[in-house]
Amino acid sequence: MAYKHGVSISENPTSVISPVRVSAGLPVVFGTAPVNLAETQEFVNKPILAYTYPEAVKALGYSADWKNYTLCEFMKSHFQLFNVAPIVFVNVLDPKKHKKEVPDSDIALIKGVARIEQDGILLDQLTVKLTAAGEPLQKNVDYIAAFDGKGNVIITAIQGGAISDTVPSLVVSYTHLDPNMVTKMDIIGGVDVTTGKYTGLELINRVFPMYRLVPGQILATGWSHDPMVAAIMKAKSGSINGLFKAVSVTDVDSSETGADRYSEVPAWKNDKNYTDPLQIVCWPKVKLGDEIYHLSTQTAGLICKVDAKNDDIPFESPSNKNLQAVGLVNDAGEExxxxxxxxNYLNGQGIVTALNWIGGWKLWGNRTAAYPGITDVKDAFIPVRRTFNWVANTIILTYWQNVDNPTNRRLIETVVDSMNIWLNGLSARGALLGGRIEFRSDDNPTTDLLDGIIRFRVFLASPTPGEVLEFQLEYDVSYFSTLFAA
Incomplete structure (x- = not known):
């Protein structure tokens, strides 16, 4: 140690640790996107974080064909209808795999302009010729190729190029995306044993390492009605990176072969095993103008909107809050x-729906998919379950910095004091009814302490939704006395 002479200063760590902020409802959405309209086609099986609609369109493209390009539905709903952010998108539509080649075909050229009536065309694989046996024309020398508002390719002849005014047609060949080739196995994904590359739902484990954001909701718009996809979604929601928890927001199949009538939904839900505490089950779809949204899509947006109102604390239920809808429809579009x-019958079976009763169309239902099979309050109510997830995720992120510190009184007091201050603050603002942390000798036998294991017990109670406000009316005959008042 160096010799000291004079005044010296040293610092001790602060005894109270500020909690790390967690994005309670961050949606991670798996599906397909028209990446041919994006700036690049690099974003395949990669989590893409977007805070704005233009940012998402730039990375993934946009199409009104939501059946084939499912991420676009969520993109519009979340950013434009509910005005909440961010979103993590995972596109599984691969231009190298899910594609179809179209050989030479004639298209009419009218006043120097030709239109290819096909969406999903990959511009870098478009060939334009004057005749089938001719040489390919040069892009940006003989012609310009660009997309119109519907995603079709417009070919415009360049003045002075090889395409003269007398040319009646062009011969084109191209490759276009084929979303019909995408299967549920692409959504489910996995890990390549050779390369170690993650695909599909397995990429949920890459979100936090990439963006330092904890997933709060897992969705697969247009796919979550498939029981196999839903099973993987709920499995992932319980153990993200082996640590974090989220909820999976799923849809019931509202087609004729699924459950297109409300009375059929509970049996479908149970038969397909949509019964997990970390799962939200939605039925049917909602309509806004000519657009039809999966109810899971708008449920996720509403959850984020309610969370944002409460400083990202998920203690309030999204039920009885306004949707962006004018009606309910099944998969066939029938009202x-x-x-x-x-x-209420659906709610009693653990199904979230929508209701137009007082104040317009609103989400209706507070119960997780586990209800009524499980009635434990922390697993049966959506906001209580999400609050437990959020508290657990916050604890992990906040106290990870204390892992491997010496097991002494200072460590114990730092954790206990910091946690109690935080829980008291949540209680003061109404996010919790109460909460505390204890370090008990009974929970920490000497053998565990010798092995480096320290256990804390956290108690908390978050408010349950006031589902039933009951008033009793009684005729009070004593008020007849008012007839004789002076």
């Missing part, structure tokens, strides 16, 4: 009519 009795 679904639900009154309070039918909607």
């Amino acid at each position: 679904v009519e639900l009154g309070p009795e039918q909607a």
Whole structure:
């Protein structure tokens, strides 16, 4: 040690640790996107973080064909209808794999302009010729190729190029995306044993390492009605990176072969095993103008909107909050009519739906998919389950910095004091009814302490949704005395 003479200063760590902020409802959405319209086609099986609609369109492209390009539905709903952010997108549509080649075909050239009526065309694989036996024309020398608003390719002849005014047609060949080739196995994904590359739902484990954001909701728009996809979603929601928890927001199949009537939904839900505490089950779809949204899509947006109102603390239920909808429809587009009795019946079976009763169309339902099979309050109510997830995720991120510190009184007091201050703050603002942390000798036998294991016990109670406000009316005959008042 160096010799000291004079005044010296040293610092000790702060005894109270500030909690790390966690994005309670961050949606991670798996599906397909028209990447041929994006700036590059690099974003295949890679988590893409977007905070704005233009940013998402730039990275993934956009198409109104939501059946084939499912991520576009979520993109519009979340950014434009609910005005919340961010989103993590995972596109599984691979231009190298899910594609179809179209050989030479004639297209009419009218006033120097030709249109190819086909979406998903990959511009870098487009060939334009004057005749089938001719040489390919040069892009940006003989012609310009660009997309119109519908995703079709417009070929425009360049003045002075090889395409004269007398040319009646062009011969084109191209490769285009084929979303029909995407299967549920692409959504489910896995890990390549040779390269170690993650695909599909397995990429949920890459979100935090890449962006330092904890997933709060897992969705697969247009795919979550498949029981195999939903099973993997709920499995992932319980152990992200082996540590974090989220909820999976899923849809019931509202087609004729699924459950297109409300009375069929509970049996479908149970038969297909949509019964997990970390799962939200939605039925049917919602309509806004000519657009039809999966209810899971708008549920996720509403969850984020309610969380944002509460400083990203998920203690309030999204139920009885306004959707962006004017009606309910099944998969065939047929109108679904639900009154309070039918909607409450679905709620009693752990199904979230929508109701137009007082104040417009609103999400209706507080129960997770586990209800009524499981009635434990922390697993049966959506906001309580999400609060437990959020508290657990926050604890992990906050106290990870204390791992491997010496097991002494200072460590114990730092954790206990910091946690109690944080829990008291949540209680003061109404996010919790109460909470505390204890370090108990009974939970920490000497053999565990010798092995470096320290156990804390956290107690908390988050408010349950006030599902039933019951008023009793009684005729009070004593008020007859008012007839004789002076």
